[in-house]
Amino acid sequence: MLKLPTPLAILAGLGLATCAVSHAAQSDGRWLAGFFGATHSGGKYSLPTRPEPLDYLNEGADRIEEMGAGVLKLWLNDQPSRNYPHFSSAPETRWPAVGSGTPYTSMAKLAAHPFYRAAISRPAFTTVSLVVTEFARVTWRDGLSATEAATVTAEMRELTEYLLTTYAADGKTFILQNWEGDNLLNLDQFPDTSTWRGMADGMIAYFKARQLGVEQGRAAVGAASTSQVWHALEINYNWAAARSGTISIPEEWTLLNCVVRDGYATQGLQCDLYSWSQWSAKAPGDEPRVIRGIDYMRARIPTGGPFGDRAMFLGEFGAIERSHYDAGATVHSANSDAIHADVSLNQFSFAWRCGLQRAIYWQIYDNGMREGLTFDYVNPVSKTEQEVSTTWLIRAPGPPTYPEFSYTTAHHRFASLMDCWLLEDDLTDFSLVHAQAGWTVSTTPQSFAPGTAARLSRATEAPAELVYRTEGDLVDFHVTAYLYAGIVSSTRLRGFTSVDGVTWSEPFAFKVLNSVAVDSAAPDWVRQFLGPDAAVPAGTRYLKIEIHDTGAIWRTQIGAVKVMSRGLPPAIATPPAPQLARTGTSVTLTASATGRGPLRYRWYRDGAFVRETRTPALTLDAVTAADAGAYRVEVGNFAGFTASADARVLVGASHFAAWQSGEFDAAQLAQPAVSDPTADPNGDGLPNLLAFALGRSALADSGTAPLETANVTDSGSTYLSLTFTRRAALDDVALVTEFADHPAGPWTVGGVTLASIADGDRLRVTVRDTVPLETQPRRFARLRATR
Numbered sequence: 001m002l003k004l005p006t007p008l009a010i011l012a013g014l015g016l017a018t019c020a021v022s023h024a025a026q027s028d029g030r031w032l033a034g035f036f037g038a039t040h041s042g043g044k045y046s047l048p049t050r051p052e053p054l055d056y057l058n059e060g061a062d063r064i065e066e067m068g069a070g071v072l073k074l075w076l077n078d079q080p081s082r083n084y085p086h087f088s089s090a091p092e093t094r095w096p097a098v099g100s101g102t103p104y105t106s107m108a109k110l111a112a113h114p115f116y117r118a119a120i121s122r123p124a125f126t127t128v129s130l131v132v133t134e135f136a137r138v139t140w141r142d143g144l145s146a147t148e149a150a151t152v153t154a155e156m157r158e159l160t161e162y163l164l165t166t167y168a169a170d171g172k173t174f175i176l177q178n179w180e181g182d183n184l185l186n187l188d189q190f191p192d193t194s195t196w197r198g199m200a201d202g203m204i205a206y207f208k209a210r211q212l213g214v215e216q217g218r219a220a221v222g223a224a225s226t227s228q229v230w231h232a233l234e235i236n237y238n239w240a241a242a243r244s245g246t247i248s249i250p251e252e253w254t255l256l257n258c259v260v261r262d263g264y265a266t267q268g269l270q271c272d273l274y275s276w277s278q279w280s281a282k283a284p285g286d287e288p289r290v291i292r293g294i295d296y297m298r299a300r301i302p303t304g305g306p307f308g309d310r311a312m313f314l315g316e317f318g319a320i321e322r323s324h325y326d327a328g329a330t331v332h333s334a335n336s337d338a339i340h341a342d343v344s345l346n347q348f349s350f351a352w353r354c355g356l357q358r359a360i361y362w363q364i365y366d367n368g369m370r371e372g373l374t375f376d377y378v379n380p381v382s383k384t385e386q387e388v389s390t391t392w393l394i395r396a397p398g399p400p401t402y403p404e405f406s407y408t409t410a411h412h413r414f415a416s417l418m419d420c421w422l423l424e425d426d427l428t429d430f431s432l433v434h435a436q437a438g439w440t441v442s443t444t445p446q447s448f449a450p451g452t453a454a455r456l457s458r459a460t461e462a463p464a465e466l467v468y469r470t471e472g473d474l475v476d477f478h479v480t481a482y483l484y485a486g487i488v489s490s491t492r493l494r495g496f497t498s499v500d501g502v503t504w505s506e507p508f509a510f511k512v513l514n515s516v517a518v519d520s521a522a523p524d525w526v527r528q529f530l531g532p533d534a535a536v537p538a539g540t541r542y543l544k545i546e547i548h549d550t551g552a553i554w555r556t557q558i559g560a561v562k563v564m565s566r567g568l569p570p571a572i573a574t575p576p577a578p579q580l581a582r583t584g585t586s587v588t589l590t591a592s593a594t595g596r597g598p599l600r601y602r603w604y605r606d607g608a609f610v611r612e613t614r615t616p617a618l619t620l621d622a623v624t625a626a627d628a629g630a631y632r633v634e635v636g637n638f639a640g641f642t643a644s645a646d647a648r649v650l651v652g653a654s655h656f657a658a659w660q661s662g663e664f665d666a667a668q669l670a671q672p673a674v675s676d677p678t679a680d681p682n683g684d685g686l687p688n689l690l691a692f693a694l695g696r697s698a699l700a701d702s703g704t705a706p707l708e709t710a711n712v713t714d715s716g717s718t719y720l721s722l723t724f725t726r727r728a729a730l731d732d733v734a735l736v737t738e739f740a741d742h743p744a745g746p747w748t749v750g751g752v753t754l755a756s757i758a759d760g761d762r763l764r765v766t767v768r769d770t771v772p773l774e775t776q777p778r779r780f781a782r783l784r785a786t787r
Contacts, residue, residue, distance in 0.1 A: 028432060029423040031567065031596070033638040034126050035358055036348065036414060037071020038064045038393060039316070041131070043365035044375055045382040045396040046087035047405045053090035060084075061119040063364050063394060067411060068418030070638060072125040073315075073360050075179075076107050076116070077133035084115070085380035099135065106135050106155050108162040121167070123600050123612055129175040129232075129315070129360060132159065140202035144209065152209040153216065156231070160217025164225040170614060171598060176214060177232035177315060178207075180277045181255045188248040196253055203255075204263035207233055211271050230306070233260065234275035234315045241280035241293030261300040270302045273357065275315030278347070282319045284339060287346040290317075291514050291529070294354045298451060309451045313357040319343040321408070322390040330386045331398035341409040348414070352422060353478045353513070353529055353562065361414070366392040419639040420475055421567040421596065423468065426453045426560055434501070434542070438464030442557075448518055448525035449482050452559040463548040466558075469501065472566030472639075474540040479510060479530040484555040489528050492549040492556040498542035507546070508533050527559075541565075567639035570595030575644035576618075576633055580662040581651050582729055582761065587620045587627070591644055593635040600636045605629040605649075623651045628658075654729035656787065659692045663699065677787070690785040693735050695727045695762055709781060712754065717772035721754065722781040728763045736784045739769045743780055 040060030048054060049062035057074070064072055075083040081095045088094075095115075098104040104113065111120075111130075120128050134155045138148040156176065163174050178184060185203055187196050214231040237247050237254040252258060263269035276297055281289040294312065303309040324336040332340075344361070351359040368389030369375055375383070385398030393411040397404055425432045427441070440459040449455060458464040468477075474497065481489055490509035497505045510530035517523050543563060549556040576589040593599060593616065603610040603618045606629040610618070616635070620627050630646040650658030656677065664675045674681045677689035681698055684691075686706055688698050696702050708723040722737055738747040751767040769779055 027424070029421050031070065031418075031638045032352070032420040032422050032564065033068055033070035033418040035071070035352060035356075035422065036361070036418065037069045037073055037127065037129070037358065038067075038361040039073040039363040040064060040365065041073075041075040041083045041363070042367035043085075043363070044367060044369060044388050045365060045384070045405075047365070047394065047396075048088075052088060053093045054088065055084065055093040055115045055118075056087055057084040057115045058119050060364055061122065061125075065122060065124045067393070067415040068638065069414070070125060070418075071127040071129065071358055071360055072119065072122075073129040073131070074116075074119065076111060076130045078104075078110075078135045080110065080113075080115075082377050085377055087380050087382060106158055107132050108155070108159040110135075111159060111162060112166070117166075120172075121170070123170075123598075123614060125172070126598060127173040127175065127358065129177060129358075131179045132156075132176050133178075138206070140206040141199045143198065143202050144205035149205060149209040152206065153213040156210050156213025157217040157220070158213075160214045160229045161220055163229050164217065164221040164227055167227045168221075168225040171226040172228075174227065174229045175232050175273060175275075176210075176229065177234050177273075177275055178210075179234060180236040180316075181234050181259070182237040185255055185259070187253055196258070200253075200258040200262070201267070203259050204267050204269050207259070207263070207271060208267070208269050211269070214272070230272035232273035232275045232313075232315070233271045234277055235260065235297070236277040236279070236316075238276060238278070238280060238293040238296060240296030241278070241289040243280070256297060256300050260302075264302045270305055272305050272311065273307060274301045274312050276312065277316040277362075278314050279316070279318075281317075281347050282343060283323065284343055287343065287350060288514050290347050290350040291354060291516070294350075294356070295450075295516075295518065307357065310355060310357065314347075314351050314359040316362040317344075317347045317351070317359060318362040318391050319347075319410075320389065320391055321395075331401050332385065332390075332395065337409050341413055344410040345413055349476075350514075350529075352564075353480075353531075355424065355560070355562075361393060362391055364393050366390055366396065417475070417564075419567050420564050421470075421472070421639075423470075423563040423565070424560070425468075425562070427456055427558065428454045432468070433466050434469035435467040436465065438462055439466075446522075446525075448522040449527065449557075449559050450518060452480070455482065455557040455559045457557045458547055458549070458553040461550075461553060463546050465544055465546045466561065467501070468543045468545075468561070468563045470541050470543075470563060470565035471568050472541075473538065474536045474543055474563065474565050476536065476564040477532060477543055478560075478562040479545060479558060480560040481528045481530055482557040482559055483526045483528060485524050485551075489530060492547060492551075493530065493558075494546050494548060495532075496544040496546070497537060497540045498544070499537075499539045501542045504542075504544065505537070567596060567637065569640035569642045570599055570635045570637055572633075572635060572642055572644045576631060576647040578647050578662045579649045580658045581620075581623050581627075581649065582654060583624055583651060584622050587623055587649055587651075589618045589620075589631055589633070589647060589649070591616045591633045591635065593642070595635070596637055596639075598637065600641075602634040602636065602641065604632050604634070620649070623649075625651050627651055654727065654731040656689060656692050656733055660688070663688075663692075663697070687785075689733060689787065690783070693726055693730055693733050693785040694724060707781075707783060711773065712766075712768055714752075714754070714768060717774060719768040719770075719772060720779045720781055721766055721768040722751070722783065723764070723766040724783060725759075725762050725764050728758060728761050732787055734786050736786055737767045738782050738784065739771065740780045740782075741776060741778060747782065 078098050086094045104110045136151045211231045235255045239251045281287045305311050319340050321336050321340040324339040326333050366388040373387050385396045395406045430436050438459055439456045441454055443454050494507040511533045513531050514529040518527050547556050570593040572593050574592040576591045579587045581587040601613045601616055628651040630648050632644050632646050634641040634643045648661050650661055668674045673679055678687045680687050691698050694706055710721050711718050712721045737751045738749050740747045753767050755766040757764040
């Protein structure tokens, strides 16, 4: 702990001599769409996205996908008809019976249902969070027996293995979590506090059994899957973030303390991830509670798991719009819409600034009813705005004022960020900066900067600067600064922006988003979250951060920088090439592209969507004439899609036009002297039509003679014969053998076929003359192709 340090003590602790720091290479960032998502469960109204039949689970998935979010959160338990009511009139969208005596007796078996498969398999969702409850009920309040623990572990393992194997090639991330653990533990409902420790221990055993199941499932599948499955424990009571009096149990009995912290210390409970259902900052001005809660939670969760000290995400966040309705109103207004959006976006801003794993909004459709109202899950009827709780991104209709559904401004503002790339620089090296000068790096841990991998301070009294360059326009940025003996960052740090990295803006002071002394034992050190003081000018591609402090070189430090910019769609490197195929064979179109992944590939034929693939290849099996057409691929990421040029697929190399289109490029096809049936572009004596029929190239020299003549004896006589190799299938071209006494003719069509031997898609044919050489010793043969 650093207690009221003197400048000399700080210098020693900081190790201010420039040092070489060895760390794992930093990632260059992540898509904001891969960070943000929305929940769909228990919605109380239906706003169909496409014609019947459409199940309600996938209606919500459609809505989340249309806003560009890459994270989908669903419920998976033995009550699917309550989680996803049957609003539809189509019987095929109704859930089947589940449980004992049905095909659906576990989480894994229900996850295999077509409704779940259709939603989860979408390439748009790179992360799927599932709130899971085992079908096999156990009682952990009185302690979890070995048999019960084994049952929980087995079902979690089965689900983990199912997800890893079913989506082995998809590169997805799955998070299996509980929902609001404090409400599950619910200690305030048990007046006898002497029972609380036993209940908490039972819950610890339960979460250990779930974690073990996920670990066993991962081990069983191993490296055979490109997908990942993680187990998360979710809390909803966060003492540091909550308003006074809103938590009805003592601090030490919140789940974060009695299960997460104590469970690790006493029983070795360590989950992969930890989620916070965050409802402490749902009013304007409360948003800094998010930061306080994150700091508090990070100090209590284990750090030895796969995500180290970054094992935290917001499993829920949001706002209740009707809390901001105009007085006496039952429907929203422009004012309530604006407040709802600002509160929601501010929470989200602090989530990415604090480096959380993900932030998932509650919900795409509202799932709650207003006080005194009920919902019929057996015969559900869509509710109106006046009937629901108003935690939403898409509103229910509110007649007569709002006869149709409406998108919140929060929805649009989140959607507008989904093409953004977030660079996250922990400053352990300078691999992510465009340029830098004047720094020294310290990796010595300090209590005033918990969880900070490295801190930068000036190497001399001269200013020091970091320069970041973005591929797309700069949208937002974040600087974590640590300031000693004073909190006026404007006199110590400043920023500059530029379009070209040559001409810079006037210096500007950063906006202080949050300022706090993290460690009470080091009160002179203040951590500040800094951002832009105004909207970033359009076209900005460079950001310069400068320390220009006139005081001691160690007293102003930078602990992290995050830069948000517009991402760029992929660029097509190699478009698909034209293809020829015989009916019944397979065709594979391939392409390559560059850009930030994960990349998606959408294939079209004659402008109509064919399908999306996860690799840059489209294979058409057993093609028919219906598969012929102009194909293009659109390669995309969260920033958008880029279309390739068309590549024509002609089904049947047995058609001259198909061969012609594949043999010549566009310029050659426009030149009759090169590509017409009678042209001979390589000068080998074979016009194009005959070259096609013989399976030879029009442009390259095959190196072998196309025709062979010989004298053959048949039935006691000698005849001139002609041997050639041809395509086995010729749909619009005929080969004609002709014989004559003189090269000038006349030529006679005919001959006797002596042999026709198949070799793959070729035939080796020998035809003899009908006139014996004994009667006409000088004979000539020729082969023609006709249409």
